Amino acid sequence: MNDNGNSREMAHFGYRKVPAHEKVHWVLRHFDTVAGKYDLMNTILSLGIHLVWKRTAVKKMGLKPGDRVIDVCGGTGDLSVLAARDVGPSGRVVLYDINRSMIQAGAHRMIRPSLGDCISFVQGDAEEISFSERCFDAAMVGFGIRNLTYPEKGFQEIYRVLKPGGKLMCLEFSRPISPLFRRVYDWYSFSVMPWLGELIVGSRLAYTYLPESIRMFLLPEALCSLLERVGFTQVAFRRLTNGIAVLHLGVRGGT
Numbered sequence: 001m002n003d004n005g006n007s008r009e010m011a012h013f014g015y016r017k018v019p020a021h022e023k024v025h026w027v028l029r030h031f032d033t034v035a036g037k038y039d040l041m042n043t044i045l046s047l048g049i050h051l052v053w054k055r056t057a058v059k060k061m062g063l064k065p066g067d068r069v070i071d072v073c074g075g076t077g078d079l080s081v082l083a084a085r086d087v088g089p090s091g092r093v094v095l096y097d098i099n100r101s102m103i104q105a106g107a108h109r110m111i112r113p114s115l116g117d118c119i120s121f122v123q124g125d126a127e128e129i130s131f132s133e134r135c136f137d138a139a140m141v142g143f144g145i146r147n148l149t150y151p152e153k154g155f156q157e158i159y160r161v162l163k164p165g166g167k168l169m170c171l172e173f174s175r176p177i178s179p180l181f182r183r184v185y186d187w188y189s190f191s192v193m194p195w196l197g198e199l200i201v202g203s204r205l206a207y208t209y210l211p212e213s214i215r216m217f218l219l220p221e222a223l224c225s226l227l228e229r230v231g232f233t234q235v236a237f238r239r240l241t242n243g244i245a246v247l248h249l250g251v252r253g254g255t
């Protein structure tokens, strides 16, 4: 796992500072805690809206039958299932995630006759993707990139495994743009979410990390600059639900 060789460097796990080389273990523990109730919590916390965002995001990728797609930080596989429907039996979707419990929690939804054997699972670190370069037509990362120790490294890896002209889709939480809505959202995030986390998952801490990690992550314009620095072209973003989530799209340039 990547520690960029500097054992004294620090990284954020929510608002908490942890040694950079340890962050991945904090993230692993977090998702071990929430895996069993992850889908249920997503639906309750977002009132089901996360599925609308995910459908919109996959539609925007314009996948074609036969495409090869990687779902980085794929978790329980909502995006993989949607992509599998678009690429069809001649295509392939690789759900790539570091956490075995998350993959296992969603596997039953991906192994079903209507999807054939289109989806496969690979456990691995997004900062060191275990595929050779230029082997995917499209890559997506949904609500995962902010968990990485070095998000830029994750995007570099995604760039590397995409074919020239391959599409990137990144869906990530952000902050509402309306000041009034933001105040309500902040109250909801720091009062209701941890309370529900305690009630349903038995961990207040797990659902304190969620809003904190969102506040620590890049704003949409800064994420655009990061993607362009990595080499993506045609980078654009669209806010969803007043900016609670943001959809970024980009294309791998070069030949």
Ligand SMILES: C[S@@+](CC[C@H](N)C(=O)[O-])C[C@H]1O[C@@H](n2cnc3c(N)ncnc32)[C@H](O)[C@@H]1O
Residues within 6 Å of the ligand: 024, 027, 031, 072, 073, 074, 075, 076, 077, 078, 079, 096, 097, 098, 099, 102, 124, 125, 126, 127, 141, 142, 143, 144, 147, 148, 149
């Ligand atoms: C919030 S979940 C998102 C799951 C899914 N993409 C979705 O939209 O519902 C974030 C996922 O990122 C994974 N993850 C975190 N750090 C990772 C890393 N370094 N490499 C690969 N996956 C990672 C976690 O295990 C978790 O399954």
